[in-house]
Amino acid sequence: MKLEGWHFVIVIALALLLFGAPRLPGLARSAGQSLRIFRSEVRQMKDENPAPAPETPAPAAAAYAAPPAPAAPAAPDSVQKGQISGT
Numbered sequence: 001m002k003l004e005g006w007h008f009v010i011v012i013a014l015a016l017l018l019f020g021a022p023r024l025p026g027l028a029r030s031a032g033q034s035l036r037i038f039r040s041e042v043r044q045m046k047d048e049n050p051a052p053a054p055e056t057p058a059p060a061a062a063a064y065a066a067p068p069a070p071a072a073p074a075a076p077d078s079v080q081k082g083q084i085s086g087t
Contacts, residue, residue: 019027
């Protein structure tokens with residue numbers, strides 16, 4: 001749903017009807033004060049719990065090294081000695 005300019009006009013008109021013009025500045029002031037308190041608390045939490053140090057990256061050569069080649073299967077003893085069976 002896309003909000004357009006006339007949606008905001010309706011919301012403001014409803015706020016004026018529900019709360020009245022004299023109370024709106026007080027509501028905005030208390031919302032701003034609450035936001036300031038929230039930001040200061042978040043900043044204080046970040047100061048108390050610093051982020052862990054980033055790990056050092058692995059060397060580039062090791063990161064792109066080819067995997068070891070698979071070992072060739074061992075031949076049976078009879079083939080290694082030059083004896084071929086089955087003929």
